[in-house]
Amino acid sequence: MKISYECGACFLRQTREAMDLATDDDDLKMEIMNDVFKFLSQTFKKGTNSNKIGSYIHNLIKEKTGCYDPYINEKKLGNEIALKYLPTAQKILDDDDSLENRVKIAIVGNILDFGAFTLDDDIESFIKDSLQKDLTIKDIENFENSLNKHDEVLYLVDNTGEIVFDKLLLSKIKEYGINITIAVKSFPILNDACMEDAIAAGLDEYGEIVEIGAGTVGYVDSEISDEFREIFNRHEFIISKGMGNYEGLTEIDLSNKDIYFLLCAKCGTISRDIGVNLHDMLLLNK
Structure with missing residues (x-):
């Protein structure tokens, strides 16, 4: 983008x-x-x-x-907030354990983004309010068809904190018998999830965790490693979390990919590009 x-x-x-x-x-x-x-x-x-x-x-x-990970404390805060609201998310699933609700909860986790919000924003209120909202774009039928169609999926995670909510969607994806490869950053940047963050959150329970070979804001095609490029090229089915991955992936040819973007539109530039309102949540098959 x-x-x-x-x-x-x-x-x-x-x-x-x-x-x-x-x-x-x-x-x-x-x-x-x-x-x-x-x-x-x-x-x-x-x-x-x-x-x-x-x-x-x-x-x-x-x-x-010389500070390797400036957002280290913010990443811990993100995990704390996510864990605090995980029971709220689980209660929603107890009432209605639909694929759409699993997707929505994973997108709500995307609010935990210190690149889009300021450190003073009331992120907890955003999460609480967003759990009550519907998806503005919800290509849920296509998504379920893709889950039934493919044998493997590449899941591009975004932020710490958010990955706690991702687990609820990853566990649902596993029910479709799909092999999941989970991609994380190789080096800290903002509050993006790296290998140690993903393992600490328990994502290795749902699939193999791989590194993209870079510490970039979102996906930057020119910076990924040759090893990850092979993984990316091999996968037809891709789930992309967050604005940064959307910004980067929409810069490359995705015509041979069955790709879904799960995000909250947290800035005017993204909102206008997609054609939604600020703070809208969406599952977009692009």
């Missing part, structure tokens, strides 16, 4: 937040902010891919500060 004018302010907000988490050195923050300004002055142009810009900025901050 290409950037819009709104992305500029978002990149700068993320820069400030990541720096504040990574270091207390104000002089270093000034230096990094100047570097980001210079980078954006050269790259922030119509037609530029959003994932590549975001990935560069976050990796620059890690390199300059």
